[in-house]
Amino acid sequence: MTQHTEIQQHKIAVIGLGYVGLPLAVEFAKLYPVVGFDIKEERIQELRKGKDTTLETDETILQGRLLQKNPHTAAKPGQGLYVTNDIEELRRATIYIITVPTPTDKHNRPDLTPLIKASETVGTVLGIGDIVIYESTVYPGATEEDCIPVLEQISGLTFNEEFFAGYSPERINPGDKQHTVTKIKKVTSGSTPEAAATIDELYRSVIEAGTHLATSIKVAEAAKVIENSQRDINIAFVNELARIFNKLDIDTLDVLEAAATKWNFLPFKPGLVGGHCIGVDPYYLAQKAQEAGYHPEIILAGRRLNDGMGAYIASQAVKLMIDNDCPIKGANVLILGITFKENCPDIRNSRVIDIIHELQEYGCTIDIADPWASPEEVMHEYNLPLLPTIDSIQHGYYHAVIAAVSHNEFAALDPRPWLAQQGILYDVKGMYGKDIADGRL
Template sequence: MAYKIAVIGLGYVGLPLAHAFSEKYEVVGFDIAQWRVDELNSGVDRTLELSGDQVNEALANGMKFTNVLDEIADCNIYVVTVPTPIDEHKRPDLTPLLKASESIGKVLKKDDIVIYESTVYPGATEEDCVPVLEKFSGLKFNEDFFCGYSPERINPGDKEHTVTKILKVTSGSTPEIGKKVDELYASVIIAGTHLAPSLKVAEAAKVIENSQRDINIAFVNELAIIFNKLGIDTEAVLQAAGTKWNFLPFRPGLVGGHCIGVDPYYLTHKAQEVGYNPEIILAGRRLNDNMGMYVANQVLKLMIQKEHKVAGAKVLVLGITFKENCPDIRNSRVIDVIRELQEFGTDVSVYDPWADAEEVQREYNISLIEDIYATHYDAVVLAVAHDKFNGLDIDKLKNGNGTVVYDIKSKLEESDGKL
C-alpha cells in the first residue's frame, strides 16, 4: 500500500518531520496559519529548523503546504505535531490537539492511520483524541481507522541531533498497526526505532523524558542557591564533582521552552486525576519556575551593594529566547527576570540577535534594541548563551566600574555574580 502522509502542524516538530518523510513519500504539510503556509511556499522557514534550500528542495520534490482541509482528504497517514501547552493555571491545554483531531475526523477514511507526536499524558490519545475522531468521522476506532503514537524528540536549534538522527519511539493501537507505524518511521529515521508495546507506554515514555531533565536541573538550581549563600563557585563545584564517572553533567539555569518547562505538568495532572499527588516532580517545577525571580533579586542586591539607585537604573538583558542559538521564544523564562527587574523600577533593554522582533513585541510587549552600544548600563545580565554573544565587549556596555555583570550561564570570564 502506498502511503500519502499529511503532517498537521508545521512548527519546530512538524516541518522537519515532513521534510524527512518527503524523501520517500508523497507529503502534504497542513497548518491553520495562512502566513505560515505562505512563507513556506516562498521557501522561508522562520524557525530556522530547515534552510531555504531544504524547503525549496522539498517543494521541488513535490511536497505541498496548505491550510485547505480538502487538500489532505486523499491522505491515508495523518501525523499530528501541534503544540500541547499549559494554561495560566498550569493545567494541560489540549485545545490545539482536539481541534486537529476534529479536522482530521472530517476527512478520515476507512483504514487510515492517525499518528500523534504531540506530548500528552498517558491515555490522552485513546481517551481524548479518539472520541473526537470517531465523532467527526462516523468511523469506529480499531475497526475502521487506527492510531499510533510516536513522541517527538526535536531539539530546537540543534543541527547535529536532527530528526532522522534521533532514535524514535513508536507504537500502535493494535500489534499490527504498531508494526506498520514502526516500519514507516524506520524507513526515514537513520538512528533506528523502538516499538513500545502500547500507546500509553509511548506516551508515558515521552512525558518522563523531560520530567527527568526538569528534576535534575532543579537539583543543580537548588545547589546554586545554597552555594551562593556559602560563597562557593557553583561551576567550580560541578567541575570537581564531574570528575566522577557517573556524575550527571547538568548545569543551573532558567528552565523554559515548550518541553521541559511544560511537560511535567501533563504527568502531574494525570497523577492527580487518579488520586496521587506527585511531590518530587511538582517541587522541581516550583523551584525552576521561581529561578527568574531569584536571578533578578540577585542582580538588584548587587546593584544596591554598589550603591546604584535602583529606580530608573539602566539594565541590559542579553537574550530572550528559551535557549541558545535558537529563535524560539515560547515559554522563555527570561521574561521572569525582566518583569521582576521592571517591578523594581529599572529601565530594562533587551538585545537578542536570534529572536524575531515582531514576535517578541507581540508575545511579551517588549521592543528589542538593535544597537547595544548606543548607551551604557548600570547592570548587564547574560541570560542566554548565544554564540553570537562571544565577541561582545562587555566593558563598552558598562556605565563606569560600578556596573553589575551577572552571568546566568557561566559564559563570561569575569562577572559579579552567576548561578
C-alpha cells in the first residue's frame, strides 16, 4: 500500500459521468489529475464542450477544470479533468471510482448489469497496488461478493494482496443546489485498514462536510440502502394517510400542517416516489433479506403502497371528471411535469408515467408539458412526446389538468385557463390553493 500513502500521488479515474460521477470528478479535479470515463459518446462530446445537461455542475467551473490531454500520461501530472470513452486512457490511474447506475428490472429485481460491466472495464486496466472504490447503491455484500470476483477474474490480480477496494455511497440529491457533493458528509470504507485510511483521507481532501469511516464495506453498503428505505417508508405512511383522509373528506395538507406544530413531528408529504434512489433502494435491501431467508414486511408494504400512487391519483382525477359530467373516453388531459422531482431534468424512474398509463387505460388523450425534461430523452425512455413550450398549451381545451411535478414555472402560473368548461384540476403536489384545485392529495 506504500504507493498510495501520499495523496499527491493519486491519479483518479471516475467511471460513469452522470448525476453522481461528474460532480465528484469535477471536485477531485481541483487537487488531482482525473480522467472521467463514460461509454456514451454523446455525453463525452457534450462535456468536452463544457456543457452538462444534468445541470448538476456549474458549467463555468466545469470549463475551468477541463483538460485537452490525459493528465495521467503527462511528465508532471497536474490537477484537472480529462473526459473520454477510450478504456486505454484509464490505464495509468491508481484510484478507480465507479459511479454507474444500479436500477431494478421490470419485476423490481436489482439489476447489477451496469456495475458488473463497469467492473469488467476497470479489470482490464487494473494494476498492482490500485484501489477500486464503488459509489453505486447496492445491497450489503455486493461489492465483495459480486464485484470483486469480476475484478479478480479480468485483471488476474489477487484481492487485498495486489489490489484493494472500498465503498463510499453517493448521496447526491439531483436538483438540490444546497446539499451538493462537498457539503454532504461522506461515508467511507475499505477492504483493509490501510485501504480504508487511504480512501477516507482521499475524500476528506475534497469533502467540506467531512467523512465517517465505517467499520466495514458491508456496514457502509447497509447504511446507504437504509437511508432511502427509511424515507420511502415515511412517505408511504403519509400516502396512506392521504387515502384515509380523502375517504373522511379531510384535507391531508391541513392535517400535516397542524401536526407539524409538534417539535418532533417529521414533515413528510404525500406524493409520487420515483427517481434512482428512494424508489429503487428498498428493493435492493429486500432482495438481500430474502436471500438470507427473511421476508421484509414493512419495507415491501411501503413499496407496494408507493408504487400504487400513480394509479390512485389517476382514479381520483377520473372520479372528479365524472362528478363534473366530463367525458372520460377521449378526454383531453394535460400532465404538468414528467421528471421524477421538481426543478430537475432527471426523468429516470419517474412515477408520473404511472398516472399517464392509467389514464390511457381509461381512453384519455394525454399531453405533457415539462420545461425541464429533454424531449429526446422522454421519447426514448417513455415513447411520449412533449408539448414544445408552456406557451403552446391550448386554452379552454383540457377536461383535466393534473399538476404532477411542482416546477417553479408551473407554481407561478394559474392553470385554470387551460381547462375546458367543467374541466377539473388535480393538484398532486399542493402547488395551488384549495380555491383553485378541484382535488389534491
